[in-house]
Amino acid sequence: MEWRDVYADRMDLIGDTAVIELLKLAERPDVLSFAGGLPDDATFPMEAMKEVAVQVFETHGSMSLQYGPTAGYTALREWIAGRMGPVEGVTATADDIIVTTGGIEAMDLIAKMLLNPGDVIVVEAPTYLTAFSVFRCYDVDFVAVDIDDEGMRVDLLEAQLSELERRGKRAKLIYTMPTFQNPGGVTMPLERRRKLVELADRYNIPILEDHAYAELYFEHAPPPSLKALNPDGVLFVSTFSKIFGPGIRLGWIAAPPPVIAQLCQAKLGSDQCSSTLGQRIVYEYGRQGLMDSQIVLSRALYQAKRDVTLDALAEHAPPGLAWTRPDGGFYVWLTAPEGIDSTAMLAWAVEHEKVAYVAGPSFYTDGRGANQFRLCYSFLDQSLIGEGISRVCRSVAHHVERRHRDRIGV
Amino acid sequence: MEWRDVYADRMDLIGDTAVIELLKLAERPDVLSFAGGLPDDATFPMEAMKEVAVQVFETHGSMSLQYGPTAGYTALREWIAGRMGPVEGVTATADDIIVTTGGIEAMDLIAKMLLNPGDVIVVEAPTYLTAFSVFRCYDVDFVAVDIDDEGMRVDLLEAQLSELERRGKRAKLIYTMPTFQNPGGVTMPLERRRKLVELADRYNIPILEDHAYAELYFEHAPPPSLKALNPDGVLFVSTFSKIFGPGIRLGWIAAPPPVIAQLCQAKLGSDQCSSTLGQRIVYEYGRQGLMDSQIVLSRALYQAKRDVTLDALAEHAPPGLAWTRPDGGFYVWLTAPEGIDSTAMLAWAVEHEKVAYVAGPSFYTDGRGANQFRLCYSFLDQSLIGEGISRVCRSVAHHVERRHRDRIGV
Numbered sequence: 094m095e096w097r098d099v100y101a102d103r104m105d106l107i108g109d110t111a112v113i114e115l116l117k118l119a120e121r122p123d124v125l126s127f128a129g130g131l132p133d134d135a136t137f138p139m140e141a142m143k144e145v146a147v148q149v150f151e152t153h154g155s156m157s158l159q160y161g162p163t164a165g166y167t168a169l170r171e172w173i174a175g176r177m178g179p180v181e182g183v184t185a186t187a188d189d190i191i192v193t194t195g196g197i198e199a200m201d202l203i204a205k206m207l208l209n210p211g212d213v214i215v216v217e218a219p220t221y222l223t224a225f226s227v228f229r230c231y232d233v234d235f236v237a238v239d240i241d242d243e244g245m246r247v248d249l250l251e252a253q254l255s256e257l258e259r260r261g262k263r264a265k266l267i268y269t270m271p272t273f274q275n276p277g278g279v280t281m282p283l284e285r286r287r288k289l290v291e292l293a294d295r296y297n298i299p300i301l302e303d304h305a306y307a308e309l310y311f312e313h314a315p316p317p318s319l320k321a322l323n324p325d326g327v328l329f330v331s332t333f334s335k336i337f338g339p340g341i342r343l344g345w346i347a348a349p350p351p352v353i354a355q356l357c358q359a360k361l362g363s364d365q366c367s368s369t370l371g372q373r374i375v376y377e378y379g380r381q382g383l384m385d386s387q388i389v390l391s392r393a394l395y396q397a398k399r400d401v402t403l404d405a406l407a408e409h410a411p412p413g414l415a416w417t418r419p420d421g422g423f424y425v426w427l428t429a430p431e432g433i434d435s436t437a438m439l440a441w442a443v444e445h446e447k448v449a450y451v452a453g454p455s456f457y458t459d460g461r462g463a464n465q466f467r468l469c470y471s472f473l474d475q476s477l478i479g480e481g482i483s484r485v486c487r488s489v490a491h492h493v494e495r496r497h498r499d500r501i502g503v
Numbered sequence: 504m505e506w507r508d509v510y511a512d513r514m515d516l517i518g519d520t521a522v523i524e525l526l527k528l529a530e531r532p533d534v535l536s537f538a539g540g541l542p543d544d545a546t547f548p549m550e551a552m553k554e555v556a557v558q559v560f561e562t563h564g565s566m567s568l569q570y571g572p573t574a575g576y577t578a579l580r581e582w583i584a585g586r587m588g589p590v591e592g593v594t595a596t597a598d599d600i601i602v603t604t605g606g607i608e609a610m611d612l613i614a615k616m617l618l619n620p621g622d623v624i625v626v627e628a629p630t631y632l633t634a635f636s637v638f639r640c641y642d643v644d645f646v647a648v649d650i651d652d653e654g655m656r657v658d659l660l661e662a663q664l665s666e667l668e669r670r671g672k673r674a675k676l677i678y679t680m681p682t683f684q685n686p687g688g689v690t691m692p693l694e695r696r697r698k699l700v701e702l703a704d705r706y707n708i709p710i711l712e713d714h715a716y717a718e719l720y721f722e723h724a725p726p727p728s729l730k731a732l733n734p735d736g737v738l739f740v741s742t743f744s745k746i747f748g749p750g751i752r753l754g755w756i757a758a759p760p761p762v763i764a765q766l767c768q769a770k771l772g773s774d775q776c777s778s779t780l781g782q783r784i785v786y787e788y789g790r791q792g793l794m795d796s797q798i799v800l801s802r803a804l805y806q807a808k809r810d811v812t813l814d815a816l817a818e819h820a821p822p823g824l825a826w827t828r829p830d831g832g833f834y835v836w837l838t839a840p841e842g843i844d845s846t847a848m849l850a851w852a853v854e855h856e857k858v859a860y861v862a863g864p865s866f867y868t869d870g871r872g873a874n875q876f877r878l879c880y881s882f883l884d885q886s887l888i889g890e891g892i893s894r895v896c897r898s899v900a901h902h903v904e905r906r907h908r909d910r911i912g913v
Contacts, residue, residue, distance in 0.1 A: 198774040338568030
């Protein structure tokens, strides 16, 4: 077989292996890694999870190994819907919920449902890098809207939508993570959320609200979700990856019931249904209140890690290095002085300082972000974060210094 | 939101809910159903599965809840590869394997990797109906090649490929289930398999070999897989749905390593990785030999059910009803006299005889199969199969009789 002759065109669009290569670097055991966005294993109460799994085998029996409905295990859908009231301020029933194979499948099903080749999709700049792996498969055009410390700049979005309209085009989807954004670590305040949903509604553009980290807040609960502000126009995506465990590969979409029916059609040809066993474990675990208590402990753990991270940055950062201050979630977004190349710096940092992160350009559609990078503080052992941050800061200082020498021609 | 204004064009291609409606009919508790292709729950040894799950929690610890590699849990990939030698006659290592979220995701990843809009894909006529849910998303043109009692008619395929070539087109993929075909119940003999792989190789067309039922043989093991006959040109897809349990949602693709790398890129944007917990349970279960003993018992159970089914058909079938005689798998394919409409007959059979099946047209690209239908004997309790078959036969006899009356104008 001449395999190269048969691949679909979309494989050229998703063939960027740079991220995979960088993440491999970061997996070297001698490297302190702020790269992957993994939850801390310590947040998985293994004994409780095992007991629930045993209960599922004993009480659900063979149903836990049989096919399940495409929309998901009904009792789990009811439990998710019921919880969206108190947690999100969203009124929902099981009919508003489809269970997915993690947040990525949720995004893929939405893309499959909405996106024709050449369609325009709005993303934040920077945005969640794996979202590119999803959306690029659909051969879409990206409109990237900058974030600031309050999330997506809705004023810029408005200008972009208006400009698109002048050109006779319309965006098909707005992808946003308004709460504890990945990679920005920033959160959109209520007033801007209102403006965003009003704007999307005016242009009849669905919003994909990525809610992955929103329950992992620190001092204060975040503002209401976009879904709470406009239940009909928002496709709310969340995941059990950060509040239970990613290995279970389960998430969900909340959307109006006719949209759920379309998503089920899309899911039939994606994986037919999500793991029945996983769904029943998550249901029993959640029903017994164990997820809520896990979340309380996770918040405290990640807040402590965030604090160590910010304290270490304040202590070690060289002049000219700026960073965001997350109120929840996993990420700090750093901006080094202009001229610093975070990709080249990463190779140096792994080699000379045994520390890793993800370089900025991976989070942009257009190669920007050369002097930016993401630190994920959720996974690294808390006792190592301070040392890791000092290594990052030394790497930046070294490159700032080198650049200075280059400039003055030493 | 005006949702109807925003759906992608592909939703028109996959929006056929006829199958879903019919399957709902078949779920009525008073109906004996030969409709869904479900394994018998009795083939899941729940106690052993529970013990293995406990072992996974106790020995694999938090790794069983954390993210895993996109290609799959390495030890599982090694185990799958190692087993393909003795079971399939295929030499493979972990590098040849990607673990998928069931057989459907396996097919979807292959479609994503290969198919541009307007590409031609060869399918069997009739073929697995959920394959349409996968392939139609990619806006492809189907070439349907009839089966006979020895599977896909390779002589017709050759004529079709030659005709395509004359028109300057080339098929991008041949989808076939050579062993215990769904819905045909037929198996391709070795000589025809050789011709098929030679033909595909000559035209440089990858074969997607769907191996879902091949381990569930009765008297004799089936001929070697297509993969064994041409390791480089065949994308071998199998699933744990029928040999472990479908609720675990795990399957795999065996393909050359550079192709596996492409499939991993596609999977990143589909669901990132398959269930880590599920993969570790399947690995431990398989490693301990439990899957192999489960398969031995499953073969005996399904063979007994097949025998009851064929005996009952021989006893009750009205004149003019023909059927296939499967050597393994779950399905018998029936052909009633011309003029019988199996879709209309299904509504009548559910109502008057409390029995269900899947009508023929769902298995064709072009609406053929009006007088055909599929019986799945795997799920119904063995003690009810005889009664179910007699109800099916009465339904056919009633419709043959009615058609006869219509014809002679009574």
